[in-house]
Amino acid sequence: MRKLKVLLMSCLATILMSCSLLGNAAESDGWQSLFDGKTLSGWKQINGSAKFEVIDGVIVATADETSKSSYLATELTFGDFIMEFEAKVDSPLNSGVQFRSVSKTSYKNSDVVGYQLEIDPSSRGWTGGIYDKNRGKWLYPLSYNDAGRTAYEKDEWNKFRIEAIGNVLRTYVNGTATANLSDNQTSEGFFALEIESTAGDISKLGNQVSWRNIRVKTQDLDQERWSNGKTIAEVNFIPNELTEGQIAEGWELLWDGKTTQGWKGAKLDSFPPIGWEIKDGVLSVLSSGGAESRNGGDITTLEEFSDFELEVDFNITTGANSGIKYFVDPTLLKGEGSAIGLEFQILDDDTHPDAKKGVAGNRTVGSLYDLIAARNLTELKRDNKYFNDIGYWNRARVVVQAGDVQHWLNGIKVVEFNRHSQIFDALVAYSKYSKWQNFGGWEKGPILLQDHGDLVHFRSIKIKRLNRVEEK
Amino acid sequence: MRKLKVLLMSCLATILMSCSLLGNAAESDGWQSLFDGKTLSGWKQINGSAKFEVIDGVIVATADETSKSSYLATELTFGDFIMEFEAKVDSPLNSGVQFRSVSKTSYKNSDVVGYQLEIDPSSRGWTGGIYDKNRGKWLYPLSYNDAGRTAYEKDEWNKFRIEAIGNVLRTYVNGTATANLSDNQTSEGFFALEIESTAGDISKLGNQVSWRNIRVKTQDLDQERWSNGKTIAEVNFIPNELTEGQIAEGWELLWDGKTTQGWKGAKLDSFPPIGWEIKDGVLSVLSSGGAESRNGGDITTLEEFSDFELEVDFNITTGANSGIKYFVDPTLLKGEGSAIGLEFQILDDDTHPDAKKGVAGNRTVGSLYDLIAARNLTELKRDNKYFNDIGYWNRARVVVQAGDVQHWLNGIKVVEFNRHSQIFDALVAYSKYSKWQNFGGWEKGPILLQDHGDLVHFRSIKIKRLNRVEEK
Numbered sequence: 001m002r003k004l005k006v007l008l009m010s011c012l013a014t015i016l017m018s019c020s021l022l023g024n025a026a027e028s029d030g031w032q033s034l035f036d037g038k039t040l041s042g043w044k045q046i047n048g049s050a051k052f053e054v055i056d057g058v059i060v061a062t063a064d065e066t067s068k069s070s071y072l073a074t075e076l077t078f079g080d081f082i083m084e085f086e087a088k089v090d091s092p093l094n095s096g097v098q099f100r101s102v103s104k105t106s107y108k109n110s111d112v113v114g115y116q117l118e119i120d121p122s123s124r125g126w127t128g129g130i131y132d133k134n135r136g137k138w139l140y141p142l143s144y145n146d147a148g149r150t151a152y153e154k155d156e157w158n159k160f161r162i163e164a165i166g167n168v169l170r171t172y173v174n175g176t177a178t179a180n181l182s183d184n185q186t187s188e189g190f191f192a193l194e195i196e197s198t199a200g201d202i203s204k205l206g207n208q209v210s211w212r213n214i215r216v217k218t219q220d221l222d223q224e225r226w227s228n229g230k231t232i233a234e235v236n237f238i239p240n241e242l243t244e245g246q247i248a249e250g251w252e253l254l255w256d257g258k259t260t261q262g263w264k265g266a267k268l269d270s271f272p273p274i275g276w277e278i279k280d281g282v283l284s285v286l287s288s289g290g291a292e293s294r295n296g297g298d299i300t301t302l303e304e305f306s307d308f309e310l311e312v313d314f315n316i317t318t319g320a321n322s323g324i325k326y327f328v329d330p331t332l333l334k335g336e337g338s339a340i341g342l343e344f345q346i347l348d349d350d351t352h353p354d355a356k357k358g359v360a361g362n363r364t365v366g367s368l369y370d371l372i373a374a375r376n377l378t379e380l381k382r383d384n385k386y387f388n389d390i391g392y393w394n395r396a397r398v399v400v401q402a403g404d405v406q407h408w409l410n411g412i413k414v415v416e417f418n419r420h421s422q423i424f425d426a427l428v429a430y431s432k433y434s435k436w437q438n439f440g441g442w443e444k445g446p447i448l449l450q451d452h453g454d455l456v457h458f459r460s461i462k463i464k465r466l467n468r469v470e471e472k
Numbered sequence: 473m474r475k476l477k478v479l480l481m482s483c484l485a486t487i488l489m490s491c492s493l494l495g496n497a498a499e500s501d502g503w504q505s506l507f508d509g510k511t512l513s514g515w516k517q518i519n520g521s522a523k524f525e526v527i528d529g530v531i532v533a534t535a536d537e538t539s540k541s542s543y544l545a546t547e548l549t550f551g552d553f554i555m556e557f558e559a560k561v562d563s564p565l566n567s568g569v570q571f572r573s574v575s576k577t578s579y580k581n582s583d584v585v586g587y588q589l590e591i592d593p594s595s596r597g598w599t600g601g602i603y604d605k606n607r608g609k610w611l612y613p614l615s616y617n618d619a620g621r622t623a624y625e626k627d628e629w630n631k632f633r634i635e636a637i638g639n640v641l642r643t644y645v646n647g648t649a650t651a652n653l654s655d656n657q658t659s660e661g662f663f664a665l666e667i668e669s670t671a672g673d674i675s676k677l678g679n680q681v682s683w684r685n686i687r688v689k690t691q692d693l694d695q696e697r698w699s700n701g702k703t704i705a706e707v708n709f710i711p712n713e714l715t716e717g718q719i720a721e722g723w724e725l726l727w728d729g730k731t732t733q734g735w736k737g738a739k740l741d742s743f744p745p746i747g748w749e750i751k752d753g754v755l756s757v758l759s760s761g762g763a764e765s766r767n768g769g770d771i772t773t774l775e776e777f778s779d780f781e782l783e784v785d786f787n788i789t790t791g792a793n794s795g796i797k798y799f800v801d802p803t804l805l806k807g808e809g810s811a812i813g814l815e816f817q818i819l820d821d822d823t824h825p826d827a828k829k830g831v832a833g834n835r836t837v838g839s840l841y842d843l844i845a846a847r848n849l850t851e852l853k854r855d856n857k858y859f860n861d862i863g864y865w866n867r868a869r870v871v872v873q874a875g876d877v878q879h880w881l882n883g884i885k886v887v888e889f890n891r892h893s894q895i896f897d898a899l900v901a902y903s904k905y906s907k908w909q910n911f912g913g914w915e916k917g918p919i920l921l922q923d924h925g926d927l928v929h930f931r932s933i934k935i936k937r938l939n940r941v942e943e944k
Contacts, residue, residue, distance in 0.1 A: 362898060422849065425832070429832035
């Protein structure tokens, strides 16, 4: 039934889109064309040396051999809007359209910064995803939306739509909802058409990207908004807030952004008097020289959890070590040392020595600490994790249901295992956790943030309790 | 379609059974009653002290407190036959009916020996399975036949049927086919009704087993045979032979029972001139003091295999160590030492020191050697493996498909893992195999029998190649 509904909505959306595009020339209903069909009037090139030109009523860009992307940006900026365009991209070239974007001499040498609707002809099929150009990395990869991954038609003309209304940013590819993001980093900026350089890949040399029928609407947006955009998975980066959709889905904030309510020292009766700081919506474990749980010590939720989906945003400093633990038993290890439980490792892989310790990388960021090394399980043929640089926010996500556990780092699944499986027991038996009976298999436990003596920031700590389902 | 067919057959079988039982009193169509409804004439008690008596036309046995099972056996013996009876067993008592069974003063103090149709009211639901009383253990546990596990009605009258024709032994519970076994250990023997003792379990004290409508037919058996019995999984213990059904399914003998054809030394161009012996349908690795691959050395198949189902029967001597390896690369480890590959461990857990070495039991019989300790994964709430004592044959089974690997020992799944999974890589990284790149992940390899310097016998080595299916 739900599938049928989605299908109907998708059809309806396509029909609506076709109708609205027909009205393009007339600029009816408040739509405003951003391309006159003949000249690049109203546009300016930012960065890169790829040539943008108008050929037969179409803006055409041709990939050149430099190492930088080239952008053709609108001279005007836009805040709330609905924007549509058509694009055709020669595979294997990657492309995209920036929105609410800026370019400042003071930041990254005037490079383009901001949201990009991705056009990605590769096998992962993330066209319609939202990438955070020159800030973090992926805000809405299509790992969140499998159905959206097939909306794009390779090497054909495709119809795109961006709805940016308040903090809600949604994209559509050929009528299919592809991204549903809540974010408040930039409320206004230009549009920019992007073509990547060939960057030495001769298979891309001469590849072209074409755009046409580019138009925008800035008034009466609520009526114009499509309804299928809110039916797909929602990703929310607004700090320490839940969206209406998340509240309806059962998400709860584990931290209120202001107080210590709901938390305590892992081995204390109350919140640690030292070692932790709350300031400007950020919960920070303070630096004390890198030792494990010797300053304020770990903190845990007062509540315990069984099956859940957990999200924690974290922002590390150079060389930092910390972690998010779950299924913790704080009573096991008395005295000094971090409490015992499964751990989503937080680490500066580049400079902390632990990254090269452990076994086969099982102490790197995103790993199940000391047990399973994080690797990219979402994208076939790509090995790399996506870690946002020091000073940027990263998102940890832990999903636990019916024994199955997944770690996600910035929208990429990096670890999966079943905590009740024979092979998990075999792995634990080899590790330093072998001495804790049924380690990782306990029925429930609190969520823990680790004090490893390094300055690490946390925010947007939220959880959705999942219904118990029977184990396979 | 296949389900429908099975359902129809099952219905038909039930109808046929009902009809045939109606004719019981008349002894029509060559059926012969084994119980006159009034006395125990034609029966004699063997072992145990439970009382067997006739009450209201039914043979009733009542569990007593001794530690031995009690049997009421026919005075006559039977070779080929079809036998039917009804039985009602008070839960949680276990019961069964012996067939082609013997009792000899020279063996186990005259205890009953031979095939038993099991009546098993426990949660695993193995009623209708065939147990090898006082020889091996399970010949046909219902781990092979999930559909059969629900045929039995607890604490009710149930209809049973045994077809023993030549080497083919089949059982039915309420018309559902439950076991389909080929075995040639005993061609003739008595029937015996079994009641187990309470063995100190007071919940069983006073539990009764009742039998009625016991009849047998010994002529014109082929016409009388039900057809649904051959539709369920077949288990074959006839040494070094395939049944017609197995040949049709694609099984191949890896060893012909007589020659060295198809095998060679793992690190040699031909079969080892010493260290291995072929005699009376048994392939034996000879004792040379317990060292690894120092005498004849390991032997491997000439052929390589990818996805397959492998069966190897093995029979160890006291304190012995050996193994069956798969996905082997004999070129990796030059010189001395066993070739590198995944290993179904063969060990005398009771007396070989390796059983207590390794990590958490991962060197015990049935284990994925040095990686995953074998345990009973088939029966919830039971931890024990079923190992047939020194001098008896045991069956190793390895199933590999789409990365998923299972070890089975005597019909019980004891190990499962995915050889291409992240957690398998994490486990290998902890083990001594970490130095062999992609250990266990290779596309194909020969099957290997290990020379560990101890006398171990092999026979019935067979394989079924499985079609490649796409990995999840």
